[in-house]
Amino acid sequence: MKLVIINYGAGNTQSVKFAFQRLGITPVLSDNKEEILSADKIIFPGVGHAKAAMDVLKKKGLDVIIPQLKQPVLGICLGMQLMCRFSEEGNTDCLGIFDESVKLFEPKLKVPHIGWNKTDGSDEWYYFVHSYYVPQNEFTTFSCNYITQFSAAIQKENFSAVQFHPEKSGKAGEDFLKKFIEA
Amino acid sequence: MLAKRIIPCLDIKDGRTVKGVNFENLRDAGDPVELAKIYTEEGADELVFLDITATHEKRKTLVALVERIAATINIPFTVGGGISSVEDVYALLQSGADKISLNSAAVRNPKLISDIAEKFGSQCLVLAIDAKQTTNWKVYLNGGRVETEIDLFAWAKEGEQRGAGEILFTSMNHDGTKKGFANEALRQLSEIVNIPVIASGGAGTMEHFYDTFTDGKADAALAASIFHFKEIGISDLKNYLGQKGITVRL
Numbered sequence: 001m002k003l004v005i006i007n008y009g010a011g012n013t014q015s016v017k018f019a020f021q022r023l024g025i026t027p028v029l030s031d032n033k034e035e036i037l038s039a040d041k042i043i044f045p046g047v048g049h050a051k052a053a054m055d056v057l058k059k060k061g062l063d064v065i066i067p068q069l070k071q072p073v074l075g076i077c078l079g080m081q082l083m084c085r086f087s088e089e090g091n092t093d094c095l096g097i098f099d100e101s102v103k104l105f106e107p108k109l110k111v112p113h114i115g116w117n118k119t120d121g122s123d124e125w126y127y128f129v130h131s132y133y134v135p136q137n138e139f140t141t142f143s144c145n146y147i148t149q150f151s152a153a154i155q156k157e158n159f160s161a162v163q164f165h166p167e168k169s170g171k172a173g174e175d176f177l178k179k180f181i182e183a
Numbered sequence: 184m185l186a187k188r189i190i191p192c193l194d195i196k197d198g199r200t201v202k203g204v205n206f207e208n209l210r211d212a213g214d215p216v217e218l219a220k221i222y223t224e225e226g227a228d229e230l231v232f233l234d235i236t237a238t239h240e241k242r243k244t245l246v247a248l249v250e251r252i253a254a255t256i257n258i259p260f261t262v263g264g265g266i267s268s269v270e271d272v273y274a275l276l277q278s279g280a281d282k283i284s285l286n287s288a289a290v291r292n293p294k295l296i297s298d299i300a301e302k303f304g305s306q307c308l309v310l311a312i313d314a315k316q317t318t319n320w321k322v323y324l325n326g327g328r329v330e331t332e333i334d335l336f337a338w339a340k341e342g343e344q345r346g347a348g349e350i351l352f353t354s355m356n357h358d359g360t361k362k363g364f365a366n367e368a369l370r371q372l373s374e375i376v377n378i379p380v381i382a383s384g385g386a387g388t389m390e391h392f393y394d395t396f397t398d399g400k401a402d403a404a405l406a407a408s409i410f411h412f413k414e415i416g417i418s419d420l421k422n423y424l425g426q427k428g429i430t431v432r433l
Contacts, residue, residue: 011276011303011304011307012281014250014253014277014278014279015253015279015281018253018254018279019257021254022254022257047303047304047306047307048303048304049301049304107377110377110378110379110402111377111378112305112306112348112378112379113185114306114348114349114379114402115185115186115188115228115379115402115403116185116186116188116228116432117184117185117186118184125186125432127258127259129259129281129306129348130306131305131306145184146185165259167257168257168258168259168281169257169258170223170257170258171257173257174257
């Protein structure tokens with residue numbers, strides 16, 4: 001199986017690569033159109049700033065490629081947010097795969113939401129680090145509560161995405177990635 | 184509900200873990216990667232690697248070690264010690280560190296906080312503050328060797344405004360004493376800033392952790408020697424906290 005991690009300078013690219021290596025898979029890191037299109041499965045990672053990340057994706061022409069992918073794609077953290085229509089982080093248009101708007105947490109509790117939290121629909125603890133969130137919507141597969149009920153995971157056709165970091169969520173995270181690979 | 188975090192801190196010198204009592208008299212406690220693996224298996228929520236001599240000896244943090252750690256462990260970790268430029272941060276994050284911590288360099292050049300936050304995001308930036316109380320809490324630099332006139336609370340607030348994602352506060356009055364964390368100052372910090380506060384310095388018993396999560400309102404608690412010398416087991420500690428009604432990841 002060929003697994004490609006879209007390489008666009010996201011902060012957690014290396015960690016995601018290591019996580020798959022621990023599962024015995026050697027992913028290809030690439031920003032090359034042909035390489036990405038030839039993958040069996042694709043990871044769209046992300047840590048950083050939405051506007052800055054969109055600028056990089058546009059420069060590389062990946063903003064056009066990603067929404068057209070037919071293979072299973074897993075977005076992680078900022079990757080998930082970039083799959084939405086718009087983000088308040090830098091007020092930027094995003095990829096529009098999910099017709100949702102990414103919002104900044106109201107500071108009713110400490111922001112960023114940093115640490116291990118449980119999601120509805122799963123008994124596992126996952127590691128979150130984020131200040132912006134995807135509201136609950138028709139594509140939400142499981143949600144998490146912090147300040148508000150938000151999407152911990154979303155899915156639409158071949159696109160799935162998670163707000164938490166499976167690559168940093170211990171055994172629970174490893175199991176999650178394994179499932180994506182084996183599905 | 185968001186869990187309170189238990190964070191073992193591995194002080195690094197020459198690629199080995201050390202822990203100083205009141206920052207002096209270093210003792211050797213093993214290989215950082217091996218220790219990191221053990222802590223991860225025992226249920227540590229995060230790890231902090233601190234190159235404690237880096238500032239003093241002007242050494243750069245160990246990018247190669249960071250890469251080994253990232254390849255091995257599956258929980259988040261922070262790297263600190265001697266980080267003084269955006270380039271340093273870039274190299275560490277690219278090697279697989281999740282967060283970096285700034286201490287003395289941020290005091291000397293507060294703009295570094297904003298520069299890093301803008302470039303890499305607040306989520307990767309922990310502002311570490313060493314402070315000592317005489318009447319007021321004063322910030323210290325270079326691993327506690329240099330006194331400043333800067334007020335702990337004012338500095339924490341400025342750090343937040345400049346884009347720090349978390350505050351790691353070490354009380355020099357409490358560090359190494361094993362008599363409990365600086366809960367009064369921690370509580371004040373949590374009232375002043377709206378970012379997570381990590382308690383550090385003074386852990387001796389399991390009750391001290393309970394106290395810092397309740398009285399001290401800490402979001403996370405960090406300790407070193409009590410874990411390194413197996414005085415408290417991490418899984419025992421988390422079970423204890425869970426039984427006492429603290430939300431922890433079990």
